[in-house]
Amino acid sequence: xxxxxxxxxxxxxxxxxxxxxxxxxxxxxxxxxxxxxxxxxxxxxxxxxxxxxxxxxxxxxxxxxxxxxxxxxxxxxxxxxxxxxxxxxxxxxxxxxxxxxxxxxxxxxxxxxxxxxxxxxxxxxxxxxxxxxxxxxxxxxxx
Numbered sequence: 001x002x003x004x005x006x007x008x009x010x011x012x013x014x015x016x017x018x019x020x021x022x023x024x025x026x027x028x029x030x031x032x033x034x035x036x037x038x039x040x041x042x043x044x045x046x047x048x049x050x051x052x053x054x055x056x057x058x059x060x061x062x063x064x065x066x067x068x069x070x071x072x073x074x075x076x077x078x079x080x081x082x083x084x085x086x087x088x089x090x091x092x093x094x095x096x097x098x099x100x101x102x103x104x105x106x107x108x109x110x111x112x113x114x115x116x117x118x119x120x121x122x123x124x125x126x127x128x129x130x131x132x133x134x135x136x137x138x139x140x141x142x143x
Contacts, residue, residue: 041115041137042075046102050093052123052131063087065094066120068138073114075103083118094121 056063063086070079080098085091098119116138123131 041117042071042103042106044101044103044135045075046100048097048100049133050090050097050121050123050131052129053089053093056087056089056123057125057129060125061087062123062125063090064120064122065090066118067091067094067098068116068118069098069101071103071115071117073106075105077101077103078114090121090123094119 050065065085065087066083068081068083069077072078077099080095082091082095085094118136118138120134120136121131122133123129
């Protein structure tokens, strides 16, 4: 897996897109990230991209995976659950990656104990193959 360090700001509920190259010749890891949410949601500071399984790329298999995750006040992903997946190998790759994500710690004035977000990954065999993601915040739980 490739680890990417980034800083994002969410302004007025606007979407923020992030893309990067420099994949050490690995065509499976050209990332594209879109984040949708309110300004008080934690910013993503460490993103591990899912590996596009070699056997699936070789078999020309594409697909999507949606997972839901919980992020605690310290910015750690505490739970990940697959909501929908076109392939169990893609689901495994997505879950393994999201478990390693890190977010900015919550402001002590925030009343939410943790946040929920849904991430949808698209594994596409465009030239070159790539994985893109959309992160959608769905709120939090009051403490």
